[in-house]
Amino acid sequence: MLATELERSHEDPERLLTAALVIADGDVNRFRSAIRLARTDWRDLLVAGGLGHPDWPQVLDEELKPR
Numbered sequence: 001m002l003a004t005e006l007e008r009s010h011e012d013p014e015r016l017l018t019a020a021l022v023i024a025d026g027d028v029n030r031f032r033s034a035i036r037l038a039r040t041d042w043r044d045l046l047v048a049g050g051l052g053h054p055d056w057p058q059v060l061d062e063e064l065k066p067r
Helices: 002-007 013-024 028-040 042-048 056-064
Strands: none
Touching: 002 013, 002 028, 013 028, 013 042, 013 056, 028 042
């Protein structure tokens, strides 16, 4: 199960899932691709989603704010 796999990373699941959603940008196939990336290396997922740098909390807040 994905949740269990993400827990093993010891990274914030909200951060990981948001990175996948940012990558997907509403496209189911891109979301699936992001999840495959997370299963391969969760750090690559964070970088690809723009959440792999020290400013990730600000980026996360920006991505999750209402539009």
